[in-house]
Amino acid sequence: MKLEQQVRASRVAGFSAAVQFILQVFHYIVPYHWVASRLARWGVKGQRLVVALPYLWLLLFFFIPFLIVLKISFSLTQLSMPPYQPLVQWTGEQLNQLRLNINPGNFQYLWQDSLYLDAFLNSIKVAGIATLITLLIGYPMAYAIARSSVQWRGVLMMMVILPFWTSFLLRVYAWIGILKNNGLLNNFLLWLGVIDEPMVMLQTNFAVYLGIVYSYLPFMIMPLYATLEKMDLTLLEAAKDLGCRPLRAFLTITVPLSMPGIVAGCMLVFIPAVGEFVIPSLLGPSDSLMIGKVLWTEFFNNRDWPVASAVAIALLLVLVVPMVCFQRAQARTAEAGEA
Amino acid sequence: MKSRTAWFRLSSLVLGFAFLYIPILSLVVYSFNKSKLVTVWGGFSTQGYGKLFENTQILDAAGLSLRIAAINATGATILGTFAGIALARFGQFRGRTLLSGMTTAPLVMPDVITGLSLLLMFVAMEQALGWPAGRGMTTITIAHITLTLSYVTVIVQSRLASMDIALEEAAMDLGARPVKVFLLVTLPIIAPALASGWLLAFTISLDDMVIASFVSGPGSSTLPMVIYSKVRLGVSPDINALATIMVGLVTVGVLLTGYLMFRRDRLRQRDRQLSESLG
Numbered sequence: 001m002k003l004e005q006q007v008r009a010s011r012v013a014g015f016s017a018a019v020q021f022i023l024q025v026f027h028y029i030v031p032y033h034w035v036a037s038r039l040a041r042w043g044v045k046g047q048r049l050v051v052a053l054p055y056l057w058l059l060l061f062f063f064i065p066f067l068i069v070l071k072i073s074f075s076l077t078q079l080s081m082p083p084y085q086p087l088v089q090w091t092g093e094q095l096n097q098l099r100l101n102i103n104p105g106n107f108q109y110l111w112q113d114s115l116y117l118d119a120f121l122n123s124i125k126v127a128g129i130a131t132l133i134t135l136l137i138g139y140p141m142a143y144a145i146a147r148s149s150v151q152w153r154g155v156l157m158m159m160v161i162l163p164f165w166t167s168f169l170l171r172v173y174a175w176i177g178i179l180k181n182n183g184l185l186n187n188f189l190l191w192l193g194v195i196d197e198p199m200v201m202l203q204t205n206f207a208v209y210l211g212i213v214y215s216y217l218p219f220m221i222m223p224l225y226a227t228l229e230k231m232d233l234t235l236l237e238a239a240k241d242l243g244c245r246p247l248r249a250f251l252t253i254t255v256p257l258s259m260p261g262i263v264a265g266c267m268l269v270f271i272p273a274v275g276e277f278v279i280p281s282l283l284g285p286s287d288s289l290m291i292g293k294v295l296w297t298e299f300f301n302n303r304d305w306p307v308a309s310a311v312a313i314a315l316l317l318v319l320v321v322p323m324v325c326f327q328r329a330q331a332r333t334a335e336a337g338e339a
Numbered sequence: 340m341k342s343r344t345a346w347f348r349l350s351s352l353v354l355g356f357a358f359l360y361i362p363i364l365s366l367v368v369y370s371f372n373k374s375k376l377v378t379v380w381g382g383f384s385t386q387g388y389g390k391l392f393e394n395t396q397i398l399d400a401a402g403l404s405l406r407i408a409a410i411n412a413t414g415a416t417i418l419g420t421f422a423g424i425a426l427a428r429f430g431q432f433r434g435r436t437l438l439s440g441m442t443t444a445p446l447v448m449p450d451v452i453t454g455l456s457l458l459l460m461f462v463a464m465e466q467a468l469g470w471p472a473g474r475g476m477t478t479i480t481i482a483h484i485t486l487t488l489s490y491v492t493v494i495v496q497s498r499l500a501s502m503d504i505a506l507e508e509a510a511m512d513l514g515a516r517p518v519k520v521f522l523l524v525t526l527p528i529i530a531p532a533l534a535s536g537w538l539l540a541f542t543i544s545l546d547d548m549v550i551a552s553f554v555s556g557p558g559s560s561t562l563p564m565v566i567y568s569k570v571r572l573g574v575s576p577d578i579n580a581l582a583t584i585m586v587g588l589v590t591v592g593v594l595l596t597g598y599l600m601f602r603r604d605r606l607r608q609r610d611r612q613l614s615e616s617l618g
Contacts, residue, residue, distance in 0.1 A: 005610070019522055046517065047429060054422035054488065055434065058441040061485040065456035068463055137358070140351035147348060156352070158597055163359050165589045167546050169563050170582040173570050174362035177369060180574070182379060184365055217359065246344065268447060275449020277549050282570060292451045299455060299553075309459070312452045319449070327443055 066316075073309035076103045084306050106310035116311065119289040120318065126205070126290065127273035130212035134269050135262065137213065138220035142261075143254075145221075146228035157225060164218040172211055172282050179207055179283070207283035208290075212273050220265040223329075227261030228254070260332045267326035271319055291315055363586055370579035387576030391584075394577060397565055404545055404562035407476060411483040412541040416533055418484065419491025419540075424521075426492065427499035445489040454553030457482045461554060474556035482554045483544040490543065491536035498532035499525075538592075 075084040110116040145156045163171060178184045179201040186198040201207055231254065239249040255262075277292035284290070291311065299308040370388075374381025391397065422442055426435070445453065461471060461478050471477050506528070510520045526533075548563035555561065569578060 008606075015527070016523060050421045051425040051429065051432065051434075051438070054418045054425070054442075054492070055438055057418055057488070058422075058438070058485070061457065061460065061481060062441050062445065063437075065460035068459045069452075069456045072459055137355060140348070141355040144348035144352045154600075155597075158593060159356060160359070162589065162593050163363060165542055165593065166363065166586050167563070167566075167582070169546065169548055169566055169570070170366065170578070170585065171362060173566075173574070173578060173582070174366045176570070177574050177579075178362060178365060187379075214358070214362070217355075271447040272449055275451050277451055278567070282567075292449060295451045295455065296549075305459070308455060312455050315449065316452060319447075323444065323447060326447055327440065330443055331439075 069309045069312050072306055073106055073313045074103055075306045076105075103306075106306050107314070109307065110310055110314060115289070116291075116294065116314075119291045119294045120314070122289045123274045123276075123291040124318070126208060127212070127270050127276070130209050130216075130273055131266050131270040133209065134213050134217055134220045135266060138217055138224055138265065139262075142221045142224035142228055146225055146231075153229070157222075160218050160221050160225075168215060169278060171215060172279055175207065175211055175214065175283060176202060179210075202283065203285045205284065205288070208280050208288065211279040211283045212269075212276065215279065216269040216273060219268040223264035223268065224258060224261040227258045231257050260329045263325055263329040267322050267329065271322050271326065274319060275315055366579055366582045367586060370576065370583040372576065372579075387580035391577040391580040396560075397562070397577070397581065400560050400562040400565040403476065403559065407480050407483065407561065408541045408544040410480050411487060411544040412537045414480070414484045415487040415491050415540040416537045419488040419536060420495050420529075420533060422488065422492040423495025423499060427496045442489045442492040445486050446493070450547070450549035451553075453486060454482070454550040457485065457550065458553040474554055475559035478554040478556070479551050479559070479561065482550050483540075483547065486547070486550060487540035487543050490539050491533075494532050494536045494539070495529060498529045502528055542589075 072084055141160070145153055145160070148156065176183075180186070181198045181200065181202070183202070185201065186195075189195045190198065235253050235257075236249055239253055240246075244252075275292040275295075276290065277296050280288050280290040280293050281296075295308050295311045295315070298304050298311060369380075371383050371385060372380060373384035373386070422438065425432070426439055426442070429435075457478075458474075461474060461481075465471060465473075471481075502525075506524050507520055510524045511517075515523070546563060548561075548567050551561045552564055552567075555564065566578060566581070569575060
């Protein structure tokens with residue numbers, strides 16, 4: 001045992017010596033001080049560079065793309081590549097011959113054609129109900145894991161996370177095999193004698209709910225477990241000593257204390273579920289109205305980029321409120337971690 | 340009363356885990372099915388695996404996906420670590436709110452929006468700058484880095500927040516420069532977080548169908564895109580075989596990390612006991 005420790009200590013020392021050596025070599029090769037003083041003169045510090053790299057990347061590939069979507073959502077469709085008209089066009093030599101092609105028609109179109117409004121409302125309904133079911137299944141599981149012994153907690157949480165590491169697409173695919181007319185579930189029910197002929201379960205709304213609940217359950221359990229595990233259990237003992245019944249203690253102490261986890265978990269399920277494409281297209285009925293599917297069809301099948309952009313902007317507006325809620329809950333749990 | 344709540348907890352765990360694992364197990368079991376109907380048992384066979392390894396389309400796509408996932412995970416880990424350090428250590432700098440917003444938003448953004456916006460960005464860039472010429476592996480990799488760097492940021496940020504900052508301060512007091520402090524003190528401590536961030540970025544990239552479909556071009560179909568187009572036509576034994584291989588790899592990986600973590604904890608406990616008995 002002594003030897004093992006010595007080996008590990010020497011390994012750590014070896015690693016640190018290697019890093020020291022590399023730094024030393026760099027010190028001779030790279031004119032650190034010269035570069036640092038030059039950069040400092042221009043007002044650039046190492047710290048700034050650390051911020052700047054991810055900042056620029058996200059500005060370029062996350063923020064600006066949204067401005068472009070916004071721009072294109074106001075453009076006219078045109079048969080060319082790319083299939084939209086520029087917003088600003090010079091029609092002649094002078095500046096006053098500038099033409100603005102701003103076209104709010106895409107949004108009017110969304111409002112007038114009931115297809116889009118129905119798709120939005122249906123997506124919100126489906127995502128909302130599925131989130132509620134996920135919470136009802138996820139809360140007891142997270143609670144049970146958080147209250148089990150310390151050795152079991154790690155194992156059980158690993159079992160929650162493991163499905164999340166396997167392919168989402170293949171897990172949705174698994175349900176096709178289960179829900180099919182001659183699939184696992186129908187065969188099982190027929191064998192039990194509960195039903196006489198196969199039930200139609202695939203390509204129904206039931207399958208969409210099931211798919212969303214199944215795929216997003218780990219996302220609900222993780223934040224719930226994080227808040228429930230940190231909870232001060234002496235509060236429950238105090239309540240019990242003062243004569244509070246377990247159910248009432250649960251409702252007045254445990255639930256309010258786990259609120260950040262509930263909000264974070266619900267948002268982690270609800271927001272992606274509203275725009276979900278894979279689950280309704282694989283498990284749902286072919287005419288199911290989900291907004292993610294509508295956007296996909298507008299873009300890939302109708303090649304109407306401006307309308308697809310308008311759908312994206314409208315979807316984003318719908319999701320802004322829940323996203324801000326999520327951000328707040330996230331910040332609160334981060335602060336709790338630091339405290 | 341006590342036993343009733345214990346019973347409730349146990350049954351919710353059993354039912355919950357059955358719900359999570361039965362679909363995955365059914366994939367594995369039916370990958371060894373002889374019958375072409377996939378879900379009707381017709382005896383044991385491994386012909387699904389044979390068909391899988393003859394399917395060059397799937398194998399090519401798997402190769403492309405693995406390359407993209409590896410490059411993506413490395414890039415996302417570097418950028419995400421920088422962002423995590425900035426958010427956890429630099430206090431209130433100008434633009435912090437925007438940076439933290441831009442790193443949490445992709446976590447919940449619907450894939451269709453991210454995919455569409457990135458595609459429009461690439462088209463606009465190609466028109467204005469001539470780069471990226473066409474779409475394919477490069478654009479998919481850029482899109483995946485943008486998506487996954489937020490996951491790495493969140494992991495690194497929370498690890499840095501829970502780490503003992505006194506260690507860094509002590510090194511600083513002893514005269515080490517920030518780069519040296521980072522490499523010798525911070526990096527070894529947050530290394531497990533970086534490893535799990537890398538793996539998470541790798542898996543997410545390997546799993547994404549929607550964003551890749553938007554930003555890929557002709558001739559560059561990733562594995563999830565090929566799986567999706569096959570799965571839409573119904574169940575097939577070679578997809579079950581593929582799923583079994585993936586589930587097997589993930590299970591081995593998770594069990595291995597679990598075992599390593601368990602061993603590390605036990606060693607640490609033994610060290611603590613030893614030092615207590617000596618001191």
